Amino acid sequence: MKFVIIGAGSAGVRAAETLRDTAPDASITLISGEPGEPYSRMAIPYILNGAIDEAGARQRQSHQHLAQLGIQYINIPATQVHAGLQGGQLDLADGTRLDYDRLLVATGSSPSMPPLAGTDLPGVVTCWTLEDARQIVTKLVPGARIVMLGAGFVAGVCMKSLVTSGVKLSVVAGRSGQILRSMMTPVGSRMLQRWLEGRGVDVITTGQTLRIEPGPRLVMDTRVIDADLIIVATGVQSNVSFLQGTGAEIRSGVVIDAHMRTSVPHIYAAGDVAQGRDFSTGEWVVHALQPTATEHGRCAALNMAGKDVAYRGSLSMNVLDTLGLISHTFGLWQGLPNGDNTEVVDEANFLYTRLCFDGDLLIGAITIGHSQHVGAIRGLIQSRRHLGDWKARLMQNPQLVMDAFVELGQG
Numbered sequence: 001m002k003f004v005i006i007g008a009g010s011a012g013v014r015a016a017e018t019l020r021d022t023a024p025d026a027s028i029t030l031i032s033g034e035p036g037e038p039y040s041r042m043a044i045p046y047i048l049n050g051a052i053d054e055a056g057a058r059q060r061q062s063h064q065h066l067a068q069l070g071i072q073y074i075n076i077p078a079t080q081v082h083a084g085l086q087g088g089q090l091d092l093a094d095g096t097r098l099d100y101d102r103l104l105v106a107t108g109s110s111p112s113m114p115p116l117a118g119t120d121l122p123g124v125v126t127c128w129t130l131e132d133a134r135q136i137v138t139k140l141v142p143g144a145r146i147v148m149l150g151a152g153f154v155a156g157v158c159m160k161s162l163v164t165s166g167v168k169l170s171v172v173a174g175r176s177g178q179i180l181r182s183m184m185t186p187v188g189s190r191m192l193q194r195w196l197e198g199r200g201v202d203v204i205t206t207g208q209t210l211r212i213e214p215g216p217r218l219v220m221d222t223r224v225i226d227a228d229l230i231i232v233a234t235g236v237q238s239n240v241s242f243l244q245g246t247g248a249e250i251r252s253g254v255v256i257d258a259h260m261r262t263s264v265p266h267i268y269a270a271g272d273v274a275q276g277r278d279f280s281t282g283e284w285v286v287h288a289l290q291p292t293a294t295e296h297g298r299c300a301a302l303n304m305a306g307k308d309v310a311y312r313g314s315l316s317m318n319v320l321d322t323l324g325l326i327s328h329t330f331g332l333w334q335g336l337p338n339g340d341n342t343e344v345v346d347e348a349n350f351l352y353t354r355l356c357f358d359g360d361l362l363i364g365a366i367t368i369g370h371s372q373h374v375g376a377i378r379g380l381i382q383s384r385r386h387l388g389d390w391k392a393r394l395m396q397n398p399q400l401v402m403d404a405f406v407e408l409g410q411g
Contacts, residue, residue: 004104005031006105006106007104007108007273009272010297011104011106012038012104012271016301020070030072031092033077033078033107037073045158045160047137048137048162076093103266105240106293107242107271111128111235112234113126123229139229140162146169146227147216150173151172151203152233156179159322160321163201168200170204171202174234184327185333191368195322195350206222207221208221238252238253238272240254260300260311271297276311277313279313279382280332296311317329317331328365328367330377333354341357342394352367352368352370353365363381376405388408
């Protein structure tokens with residue numbers, strides 16, 4: 001059996017390891033579109049602040065890890081899949097063609113560039129790859145003027161490393177007027193914005209970005225910002241171009257079923273590129289989360305090897321360290337149209353808790369500054385434990401969530 005995996009992120013590496021455990025005699029090929037050994041994108045902020053070097057970002061510390069497992073590792077981008085009824089072939093950028101019996105697409109995503117002139121100018125980068133990190137590090141000197149275009153999760157992950165280096169950081173949120181809009185209510189966003197501004201970050205929530213000029217210089221309809229570096233962090237898009245013509249169903253990502261199979265025979269997908277089951281809603285969504293990618297990779301590999309393993313769905317969960325202020329979002333944190341929600345806000349101490357219910361089930365939550373509640377909230381959501389009388393008590397005081405978790409766990 002010939003297994004080929006495109007993508008050497010968390011999903012691809014875990015899939016390769018799981019396949020070797022499950023199919024010890026199979027041929028396994030892992031393909032990366034970047035040079036070097038498999039690394040974790042989540043380690044890039046730690047490279048920026050000097051906490052680790054590039055070697056510290058490797059997914060597996062041994063240089064011989066894949067070779068010792070008998071996994072062929074290739075650093076050449078995939079260009080085209082030729083799907084067949086019994087398997088297929090994969091073209092690589094150097095003209096190589098590989099046969100496969102089972103193919104896993106674990107290619108993740110790439111930065112989505114805004115429709116602005118000047119994004120290709122010198123001094124304009126994304127914050128996504130090791131090569132990006134190398135370019136950014138050269139500019140991180142005290143007093144340097146850094147502009148972050150975008151204020152979503154990717155931008156939020158990088159902010160701490162930038163500010164701690166002593167740069168002057170401006171963050172442009174765009175037309176929404178709200179930072180971290182995809183993972184936070186307006187109440188939470190305003191709290192995080194105040195926290196950033198209190199630490200010297202210029203958060204710009206009004207005005208439209210028009211273009212980027214040489215310098216680089218960000219031109220808005222309300223101001224012009226001269227910079228030493230502009231970092232574009234306006235979102236990502238799934239890497240799926242090599243699947244054109246295969247018949248694979250692609251929406252936000254490659255659509256998969258509960259066994260990680262795509263609509264094309266013998267092709268599976270996992271990680272940020274896969275549009276899979278959401279634990280909370282049962283709908284098919286893209287969850288760009290490292291724990292989800294790892295579990296996707298394991299589940300896909302088991303099914304590729306002939307096991308019958310259904311994936312129960314991934315819980316939407318984000319953890320963000322905003323210059324020392326920790327926030328978490330879980331599940332359906334927006335709440336349901338007719339569901340009950342409760343919030344406690346302590347603006348002075350930057351504390352916020354929001355719980356969302358469907359009947360007496362906890363289905364979503366947000367916390368800022370309350371990291372001690374994280375395990376209990378996640379446990380209650382994922383266990384789908386009926387709260388009973390505890391719901392009314394939590395509506396009155398969300399800070400009792402740990403007490404509810406402990407008591408209900410013993411019932």
